[in-house]
Structures are given as structure tokens and as C-alpha cells.
Amino acid sequence: MECPVCGSESSTTLKSKKISSKRKEVNELLLKCNSCNFVYKNSITQEKPSSYRLIISEHEKSIKTFIDLCPDERLEVGNTLLSDIGQIEITSIETNLDKRVKSAVAKDISTIWALSLEIPARVGISINLSGKVDSYKVDVERDFKFSVDDVVKIKDSIFRIKSIKTLDRLTKKGFAKASVIKRVYGSPINLNSYDYDLTNKIVSSKLFKEKD
Numbered sequence: 001m002e003c004p005v006c007g008s009e010s011s012t013t014l015k016s017k018k019i020s021s022k023r024k025e026v027n028e029l030l031l032k033c034n035s036c037n038f039v040y041k042n043s044i045t046q047e048k049p050s051s052y053r054l055i056i057s058e059h060e061k062s063i064k065t066f067i068d069l070c071p072d073e074r075l076e077v078g079n080t081l082l083s084d085i086g087q088i089e090i091t092s093i094e095t096n097l098d099k100r101v102k103s104a105v106a107k108d109i110s111t112i113w114a115l116s117l118e119i120p121a122r123v124g125i126s127i128n129l130s131g132k133v134d135s136y137k138v139d140v141e142r143d144f145k146f147s148v149d150d151v152v153k154i155k156d157s158i159f160r161i162k163s164i165k166t167l168d169r170l171t172k173k174g175f176a177k178a179s180v181i182k183r184v185y186g187s188p189i190n191l192n193s194y195d196y197d198l199t200n201k202i203v204s205s206k207l208f209k210e211k212d
Contacts, residue, residue: 001031001042008035024048047071053111056088059122071107086118117142122203124183125152127159133208138201140178147175152186153194154202159186 002009015030027044049068056063067083069075079090092113093104120139123146127134136154148171150161163172165183 003033003038004040005038006036008033010034052106052109055113056116058116058119069106073106076103088114088116090114121178123178123181126183126185127157128187135206135208137203138198139203140201142179144178145175146184148173151194153197155199157188158191158194159188161186
């Protein structure tokens with residue numbers, strides 16, 4: 001808030017008063033400029049928060065709840081919000097016209113879909129065993145890094161990572177954080193040493209045999 005006399009944005013609040021209506025809240029302020037000591041009035045008007053439907057994914061489980069947002073607040077896929085269960089990331093937005101969009105103003109939104117950032121990332125692991133595939137799901141910290149050429153132990157298998165499938169691409173070089181990885185692909189190698197052990201991170205496992 002600029003001082004109307006000298007233009008300084010540095011001020012001290014001498015008095016404040018809130019006036020509420022059904023939709024808006026006005027905060028009337030009495031301010032003193034810290035540069036020229038001029039005393040002046042100003043006010044801040046904002047929409048009152050409203051509740052919006054929120055569906056939070058925690059792997060195979062979905063939590064239905066609500067979140068309070070200002071009606072004029074713009075939301076985008078990828079934004080992070082603080083919900084009643086902690087930090088979440090918006091994955092999809094549905095408007096009042098039953099359309100899925102990447103961005104919308106809150107008052108036009110019917111449902112927000114989001115992913116919980118308070119839980120571990122769940123990553124698929126596939127080990128090619130020439131005729132069959134060992135498949136696992138592991139829970140690791142969201143910022144855990146998987147790199148192509150890492151040597152990994154899981155149960156009795158030691159394998160080298162050959163490629164990594166993220167949310168938007170398949171890569172055969174570099175690394176990615178667990179939070180954006182869908183699946184890691186590897187092949188067994190004859191080594192006794194490894195970079196890390198995922199055995200105690202296993203959530204589920206399956207064995208797929210190649211069809212004749």
C-alpha cells in the first residue's frame with residue numbers, strides 16, 4: 001500500500017476493523033507512513049472462502065473431502081495445495097460444465113482431483129528373466145533417485161536398471177525421482193555387490209511367464 005503523499009510502501013498499522021458480508025470480507029485499515037509520518041486510511045476487500053469438492057488419491061485408495069478456496073483463485077494441474085490431510089498436488093480439474101481442464105477459477109470448478117504428497121511414491125519394478133518377468137511394487141521416498149545403470153538388489157535378485165518409464169516418457173539414460181516414475185525395467189547380472197537394496201520396500205510381487 002503506497003502512501004498517497006510520498007509513495008512509500010512502508011507503513012505501520014495503527015488500527016484495523018473487519019466488516020463481513022455473506023460473500024466478502026473488508027478489512028479497513030488506519031495506517032501511518034514510516035517515511036513521512038502521514039496518517040491515512042485504506043481497505044482490503046476479498047472474497048470469503050468457499051468449500052470445493054476434493055478427491056485425493058493415496059495409491060489404490062481415494063479420500064473424498066472438501067477444501068476451502070477463494071472463489072477468484074485460479075488453480076492449475078500441478079499446483080500444490082494444503083488440504084486437511086496435508087500437502088497435495090492437483091492432477092485433474094473438472095468444471096461445472098463437466099469438462100476436464102488444466103486450469104480454472106475456483107468458482108467454476110465442481111471437483112478437484114489430487115495426489116497426496118504425504119505418502120511414499122509407489123514404483124513398479126520389472127526384472128526380465130528370459131521367458132518370465134518378476135514384477136514388484138515398492139514404496140520409497142518421493143525424492144529417491146533411480147538411475148539407469150544402477151545395480152539393485154530385491155529379494156534374491158540383483159539386477160541392473162536398463163530403462164525408466166516416467167509419467168511422460170521412457171528413458172534409457174540419466175535418472176528420475178520416484179515421484180514421477182511409473183516403472184523401472186532391469187535385467188539380472190552376476191554380481192554380489194549392489195548400490196541399494198529394495199527388499200524391505202516391497203508392497204506386492206508377481207511372476208509373469210511368457211506365453212508359448
